[in-house]
Amino acid sequence: MFRRMTIMLVLVGAAFAAIFGFETFKARMIQKSMAGLRNPPQTVSTITAATQPWQKRLEAVGSTRAERGADLSPQVSGIVKAIHFKSGDKVEKGALLVELEAADDIAHLDALKAMQALAQLNYDRDTRLLKTNAISQQTADTDLATLKSDQAQVAQQQALVGYKSITAPFSGRLGIRQVDLGQYIAPGTPIVTLQQLELIFVDFYLPQQALAQIKVGQAVTAKVDTYPDMKFDGKILAINPLVNAASRNVQVRATFNNPDEKLLPGMFATVDIEVGAPQHYVTLPGTAIYHNSFGDIAYVVKNSPEGKDGENPKGGQKQYVAQQVFVKTGDTRGDQVAVLVGIEPGDVVVSAGQNKLHNGSPVRIDNKISVPFSANPQVSEE
Structure with missing residues (x-):
């Protein structure tokens, strides 16, 4: 009788142990599942840190x-008589570009030249007569002054006639013509750029x-x-x-x-x-650096401690966690930033998606979409 009761008690105890053991296992599994739901892996992009040469600039x-450039314009007013160039032409120094109507000025120049010739004859005659004392020195001096005055007026009028022809002051390429044939232009009116x-x-x-x-x-x-x-x-x-x-x-x-x-x-x-000698710094994309009130930080991806060598115990994919690291940054160039302290070459650093991470967050790596990482980024209209 006693033996039967002992066997019964053992059986009842085993049954209770099995029930309570299953409940404990079930509770643990539920707790682990809930923990997984509370901290699901975040998808991030990563980059492997490496050193690059940096030249201070x-x-x-x-x-x-x-080197030479001018907007050509006339010094005097007049009507455009002829245009000797096309927009965009390449011209040599001294090439005639535009002529203004100068018939009246040329006629006046001819009259002044005639007066100069007469003054020259009078002075030459005075020179011969002065040798024989046929005229006074005063008369010869007066005729010489008249000759010089006429010569100056001829030179002045020649310059005025020259102003009616606009030439290239140096060799170069012309721009777009700003005047038309027959147009009246005032001094300073733009004609063309050279x-x-x-x-x-x-x-x-x-x-x-x-x-x-x-x-x-x-x-x-x-x-x-x-x-x-x-x-x-x-x-x-x-x-x-x-x-x-x-x-x-x-x-x-x-x-x-x-x-x-x-x-x-x-x-x-x-x-x-x-300027200066080139330096070598660990270089990361600017997106890999997260700024907050405590300083600049980056997230380094490590193997999860839950699996041996990062392997999932159930034989799945590797598990990773993000470890928060404080960094000190240096100069920037384009999309890149130099990291002076905190990151070593070979570290796998989160380059995008770290806004939802905290220290120890589980992560899933997806590098299908790369982040900008150019020292000289180009602006695209696309």
Whole structure:
């Protein structure tokens, strides 16, 4: 009897143990599932940190201008008699471009030349007669003064006639014609622009602190948005000896060879001047750095401790967690930022999607969409 009761008690105990053990296991599984629901893995993009060479640069913006450039206009008024060029022509120095009606001025010049010739004859006669004392010295001096006056008037009128012909003061390319045949134009009326494009200047300003880092002859590069994939190489031509007292900036002029005439006067240009020796820094996209009130941070992806060597215990994909790291950043260039402290080469860093992360958050890596990571990003209209 006692033996039967003992066996029964053992069986009942085993049953209760099985029931309570199952409930405990069930509770643990539910708790683990709820924890998974509370902290689902966040999808992020990552990049492997690496060092890149960094060259310190001075950056400035400026405007292009031709070595020689002028808007041609007449010095005197008149009616356009002839036009000897087409818009966009390339002309040589001295080429005749426009003629103004000058018939009246030429007739007046002929009259003055006749008076000059008569004055020359009178003075020549006086010179011969003066040798025989046939005339007084005063008479000869008076006729000489008359001759010189007539010569001056002829020269003045010749200059006036010359003003009626507008010529190219230097070789270059003409712009668009601004006057028409038969049009009356006043002094200063624009006729056409003439630009010599073989050599182009870029004028820009730098703060006075940069004066110690630049010198005449130093290499510079320039870019214009017209040709986003091209760089133009030049050198510093001159540094203004006067610093602007209001802005504390100094004007600098660089010169660029322009054989293809791609650079035109008036363009907006960005100028880079390399200074100092190149350095090597760990480089990340700017999106990888998260700014908050405590400082700059980045998230480094580590293997999850729940799985051996990052393997899911159930044989699934690797599990990862994001570890928060404080960083110290340096200079930026385009989409890139130099990291001085906090990240080592080879670290896998979250580059996008970190706005929902905290220290220890589980993450899922998806690098199908890459983040901008160019030192010289280009503006696209797409």
